Amino acid sequence: MTKKLKYLLIDDEEVFNFIHSQIIRLTDEFAEINEVRSSSEALEVIQNNASSKENFPDILFIDINMPEMNGFELLTQLQQLAPTFPKPIEIYIVTSSLFESDRLKAKTYPIVTGFIEKPVSNQQVRDIITKKASA
Amino acid sequence: MLRKLKRLLTLDFEVPSGGPGGKSESILVEKGNQLHELLIFTIAIYSAVFSVLNYLNDSGIEALISFSGVPCSIIAYTLYKIGYVKASKFWNLSYITGIISLLTLVSSPASGILAFFFPIIVGTLIAFQGKEIKYGYYLTAVLIIIITFLVTTDIRISPRLFTEEGLRQEWILNFVGAATATLLELTFIMLLSDKIQRKLMENSVVLFNKNEELSKANSELDNFVYRVSHDLRSPLLSVKGLLSLAHREENLPASVEEYLKMADHSIDRLDNTIKEILEYSRNSRLAIKLEPFNLRTLIENNYNDLRHLVDSRFSFQINFRCKEEIVSDSYRINTVLRNILGNAVKYRRTDINDPFIEVRVIETNRFYQIDVEDNGEGISEANQSKVFDMFYRGTKTGEGTGLGLYICREIMTKLGGKISLQSEPGKGTQVTIKIPIHHD
Numbered sequence: 001m002t003k004k005l006k007y008l009l010i011d012d013e014e015v016f017n018f019i020h021s022q023i024i025r026l027t028d029e030f031a032e033i034n035e036v037r038s039s040s041e042a043l044e045v046i047q048n049n050a051s052s053k054e055n056f057p058d059i060l061f062i063d064i065n066m067p068e069m070n071g072f073e074l075l076t077q078l079q080q081l082a083p084t085f086p087k088p089i090e091i092y093i094v095t096s097s098l099f100e101s102d103r104l105k106a107k108t109y110p111i112v113t114g115f116i117e118k119p120v121s122n123q124q125v126r127d128i129i130t131k132k133a134s135a
Numbered sequence: 136m137l138r139k140l141k142r143l144l145t146l147d148f149e150v151p152s153g154g155p156g157g158k159s160e161s162i163l164v165e166k167g168n169q170l171h172e173l174l175i176f177t178i179a180i181y182s183a184v185f186s187v188l189n190y191l192n193d194s195g196i197e198a199l200i201s202f203s204g205v206p207c208s209i210i211a212y213t214l215y216k217i218g219y220v221k222a223s224k225f226w227n228l229s230y231i232t233g234i235i236s237l238l239t240l241v242s243s244p245a246s247g248i249l250a251f252f253f254p255i256i257v258g259t260l261i262a263f264q265g266k267e268i269k270y271g272y273y274l275t276a277v278l279i280i281i282i283t284f285l286v287t288t289d290i291r292i293s294p295r296l297f298t299e300e301g302l303r304q305e306w307i308l309n310f311v312g313a314a315t316a317t318l319l320e321l322t323f324i325m326l327l328s329d330k331i332q333r334k335l336m337e338n339s340v341v342l343f344n345k346n347e348e349l350s351k352a353n354s355e356l357d358n359f360v361y362r363v364s365h366d367l368r369s370p371l372l373s374v375k376g377l378l379s380l381a382h383r384e385e386n387l388p389a390s391v392e393e394y395l396k397m398a399d400h401s402i403d404r405l406d407n408t409i410k411e412i413l414e415y416s417r418n419s420r421l422a423i424k425l426e427p428f429n430l431r432t433l434i435e436n437n438y439n440d441l442r443h444l445v446d447s448r449f450s451f452q453i454n455f456r457c458k459e460e461i462v463s464d465s466y467r468i469n470t471v472l473r474n475i476l477g478n479a480v481k482y483r484r485t486d487i488n489d490p491f492i493e494v495r496v497i498e499t500n501r502f503y504q505i506d507v508e509d510n511g512e513g514i515s516e517a518n519q520s521k522v523f524d525m526f527y528r529g530t531k532t533g534e535g536t537g538l539g540l541y542i543c544r545e546i547m548t549k550l551g552g553k554i555s556l557q558s559e560p561g562k563g564t565q566v567t568i569k570i571p572i573h574h575d
Contacts, residue, residue: 013369019376026383065365096368098413099361100466118369119376 005132007033008057010042010074011094012066019119020061020094027125039069043077046085053086058132061120064095064102071095075109082111090132092116353420364413368406375402404536411538414470418546425574428465430503431455434494437472441480449483450491457498463570467546471554472505474539475566479509482564502552502569510563519558 007024009017017035024031034057036042042062049055060078064071071093078091090113093106106112113131116124378399382392431453438451476492483490487510495506514522521527523544526537547554551571558564 013373015373016376019373019380022380023376065369096365096372097361098364098368098410118372119379121379 004030004032005059005129006055006057007031007059007061008042008045009033009035009061010037010039010066010071011035011061011063012037013063016063016094016118023120023122024125027122028129039066039071039074039077042074046078046081050081050084050086056086056089058087058089059128060089060091061094061116062091064093064097064106072105075106075112079109079111088135090114090128090135092128094118094120356416357420360413360416364409367409371402371406371409375399375406378402408536408538411536411542415538415542415545418467418470418542418549423464423550424466425462426465427460427462428468429459430461430468430496430505431459433465433469434472434476434496434505437469437476438492440473441476444480445483445490448488448490449480450489452491452493454493454495457496457503461503461570461572462574463503464550467550468570471543471546471568474543475507475568478539479507479511479564479566482511483509484511498572499569501573502571505568505570506565507568508563508565513560513562513564514556514558515560519556522556523554 005028007021009020011017011020014035014037017037021033021035024033034045036045042060045057049057062071062074066074069077075091089111091109091111092113093102093115094117095102095115096118097103103115106115114128378395381387382395382399387395434453479492489510491510493506493508495508497504497506523540524537525541527541528537544554547568547570551574553569554566556564556566
């Protein structure tokens with residue numbers, strides 16, 4: 001069995017963090033899931049674990065529409081912090097936005113792995129895990 | 136400089152840009168047309184006055200030639216009115232009047248030159264816009280001096296002018312006639328240009344402000360649509376997620392499973408409605424974005440998204456008879472293809488053994504033509520004309536919003552293309568999409 005994957009779910013709407021963590025657990029029973037409800041909390045988690053390969057998340061789900069610091073602003077910060085990450089991470093934009101402009105904007109961030117429409121499906125979680133395993 | 140002169144002579148009105156400009160342009164063109172009408176009317180009157188004066192002067196042929204300006208004006212005006220000649224070309228026709236009048240030069244340089252320059256003066260005055268209008272007046276003043284000079288130094292008759300009574304009379308008549316006509320006309324033009332030009336300028340300023348307001352309202356609407364679609368979809372998608380979780384619970388009673396499926400279906404329909412309203416608003420608000428893309432890939436991707444809906448009997452073929460890389464608005468074309476292919480799949484016949492979709496792409500002079508043919512349910516003749524209407528739904532089942540094909544038609548109209556449909560109930564449907572190759 002591969003090592004346990006650590007997920008960090010970032011969405012201001014608790015219900016999506018709940019749904020996504022349930023769906024991840026249905027596919028990946030060993031998943032370690034951390035849910036936060038704002039970009040600043042997410043940054044805290046990232047920065048506090050920057051020295052620990054063990055605790056650092058493998059996979060991030062980031063919502064775009066969030067109060068205070070939105071998903072893109074968080075991505076900008078993460079892009080700057082990327083050189084300090086102890087291991088490669090996969091970042092997925094998970095959103096209900098139908099705007100092509102959001103998709104195009106997400107593509108401009110090299111650290112973004114993919115763009116997924118809410119709610120994330122089982123199949124998508126399986127694909128994410130496969131991609132991570134082959135990375 | 137040359138371009139400016141050309142613009143000046145073809146009455147190319149400048150239109151304030153920014154925002155949805157179509158309306159302001161048409162109003163300005165309308166104003167321009169009114170000016171043209173006045174212009175040709177003036178020329179006609181002018182020609183008539185001159186011919187009468189010449190007739191009084193007892194030179195028949197001269198009067199006839201000069202008078203020819205009248206039918207010429209009328210023909211030009213008629214051509215323009217019946218739509219044969221565009222407003223911008225109309226000005227060129229007024230030259231004909233001037234040139235024909237120039238023939239009077241043969242017998243009288245004064246009236247001939249005056250006749251020739253007259254349309255140019257009018258055109259100059261009308262064509263000069265905004266700040267430049269004063270140059271129009273300067274030019275007019277210079278022309279008046281030249282004309283007056285030519286009139287008063289009628290070379291052919293001047294040596295004997297003050298000795299022969301008859302010639303003196305002719306000279307006086309000629310001069311008075313020309314001067315009166317010139318003064319009358321110039322006064323008229325000044326009044327006309329002053330009044331209408333000012334009006335025109337006011338309109339431009341008002342329109343410019345309107346455009347500013349509109350583009351502001353547009354960006355606010357953009358923001359609004361963005362927020363609303365997000366705020367509507369977010370809770371909807373969370374319900375969808377929760378339903379799928381509920382569905383995964385073990386030992387669900389069959390009835391509950393059925394309820395969950397139905398709830399999920401309803402959510403999808405509501406979501407589709409939101410998507411289509413958004414699509415409609417996006418098409419009407421956003422400018423066309425031209426870029427090169429691979430049309431075959433776009434078609435294939437759209438079918439791949441639908442593949443899970445059909446079984447292995449279903450066949451999908453693409454026949455490409457032109458280059459695959461084209462330039463158009465890929466986002467809008469994608470929306471059209473998604474709708475058309477989606478319909479072909481949705482309304483396939485499940486009772487036959489060889490359901491298919493065949494896509495043919497060819498290139499004509501002006502269009503890339505995509506034919507999407509299927510052997511599905513088809514549409515009755517009575518309904519064929521209505522399927523592109525807003526909120527029209529061809530089926531009695533609760534599926535669809537009745538917006539899909541309407542949006543397709545809106546998009547194709549916006550792109551300067553076409554979409555049409557041929558169908559026979561029970562046999563199938565062929566939708567033809569024409570994407571313009573050239574873009575102005």
